[in-house]
Amino acid sequence: MLKHNFSAGPCVLPQEVFKKAADAVLNFNDLSILEISHRSKDFVEVMEKARSLALEHLGLTGKGYTALYLGGGASMQFLMVAYNLLENKAAYLDTGTWSAKAIKEAKMFGDVNVVASSKESNYNYIPKDYTVPTDVDYFHFQTNNTIFGTQLHETPDVKVPLVCDMSSDIMSRQRNFDAYDLIYAGAQKNMGPAGATLIVVKDEILGKVSRQIPSMLDYKVHASKDSMFNTPPVFPIYVTMLTLEWLKANGGIDWVETLNKEKAAKIYNEIDNNPLFKGFVTNPEDRSIMNVTFSLHDESLKDRFDTLWKEAGINGLNGHRSVGGYRASIYNALTIDSIDALVATMKELERTA
Structure with missing residues (x-):
């Protein structure tokens, strides 16, 4: 019997994406997609298309943003965001398990102001009456909380850079995406299989912290190498590209x-x-x-x-x-x-x- 897949992630994917991905495992321009070089012309085209489609869907093409696909999952971004952006202090909204984990990582790099939390009610609502200070390096929040089933439907109106974990609702609904300075999302919720993470970052916010950042954790390094500073997760990126093509073809x-x-x-x-x-x-x-x-x-x-x-x-x-x-x-x-x-x-x- 056909399974109706309500799993929280990895997610259900379109049947036509499965078929194309399966074909590519057997034959992708005479090799398997699993064995091609990430430096090959064929995969460079895949990477560039996956990056450009992400910006196109979000309406950010030509607006000074870079799209990257990195490993480590969204959990790695809890660390990378703070490493790259937190110079003195940052503001965080605590709406669930993953935002709490992001707060924990950020505290290693500077002061963290948790402007509001729904933890006392086991995260069954989104806090609304809070103020984000204007002297923080950025404001971090999640749009959707997979475990608890809450979603922040409006973009916060703040005067500081917006950093957002959109892992579980990326590409699912329109937002004024150009209001965000950095968006990250694990691909396995709406875009592809586990193993790749999309980061969309406004170029002008990078390079402002005084600390030395390890190369593998530096957004500027990855951006300068077109998201291929090291071997990327080739197959997840390929399936993500197919899924973004499917989304575009359908509207x-x-x-x-x-x-x-x-x-x-x-x-x-x-x-x-x-x-x-x-x-x-x-x-x-x-x-x-x-x-x-x-x-x-x-x-x-x-x-x-x-x-x-x-x-x-x-x-x-x-x-x-x-x-x-x-x-x-x-x-x-x-x-x-x-x-x-x-x-x-x-x-x-x-x-x-």
């Missing part, structure tokens, strides 16, 4: 945002109207359109519900251990059919409970 971020909102609305409507379920996020305006977190009112129904969704070919629905319950991750390539399959199991539980 880009505008198209997929409409689709994602439709998918999320269907699930939230069922949660709100089915008396057996409740949402984790307290404020509807903080709900994520990427990661829908919910649970049962009556845990005695858990075994029955688990049987229903597994029999329906649904995969990856269990919630994170820190939240419990269920989490439906509805990334770009997840189809409406998968949403309908999940909603049907929720309705069936209500009918038979």
Whole structure:
């Protein structure tokens, strides 16, 4: 049976991307994509296309930004951001597990002002009444919190450089991306397999810290070598390029945002109207359109519900251990059919409970 993949990551990818990637493993201009040199003309073209497509989708082409694909995951960026940008102090918004980890890394390089946190409520809302000081080197936040199912829908209006972890909602909805000075995102949520991380950085903010930065952690070094200072993660970048091509062919971020909102609305409507379920996020305006977190009112129904969704070919629905319950991750390539399959199991539980 075809699996409806609601996994939080690595994510579901388009079937046509799988097919093209599989073909390239066997034959990519007479070699396998897994064995070609990253210095070869063929892969240089892949890298350049992947970089240019990222800027194109974000509306940042020709605006003084550089796109990089690096290893180490988004977690490496918790360190790299501070290494490259934190001279004295920075401001951070604490909305989840990953922002807390980013704060921990930044504290090794300077003063960190946590302007607001929802930790006391197990991160089930997005703080709103906070002030970002004007004397910080940058303000760091996450747009979407995969574990808890919250999402910051508006870009903060601040007077300092904006640094943002968009790992779990990159390319899923429009934002005024040129308001950001540095964006980073692990590819495995909406763009490709695990192993590559997209960094989009405004060129003018680099080279301002006084510390010496190790070459492998220096954005300027990677930018000067066109994102190939060392051997890049070739296959993940290739699949990312294919996924960005798929997104462009279908209408880009505008198209997929409409689709994602439709998918999320269907699930939230069922949660709100089915008396057996409740949402984790307290404020509807903080709900994520990427990661829908919910649970049962009556845990005695858990075994029955688990049987229903597994029999329906649904995969990856269990919630994170820190939240419990269920989490439906509805990334770009997840189809409406998968949403309908999940909603049907929720309705069936209500009918038979």
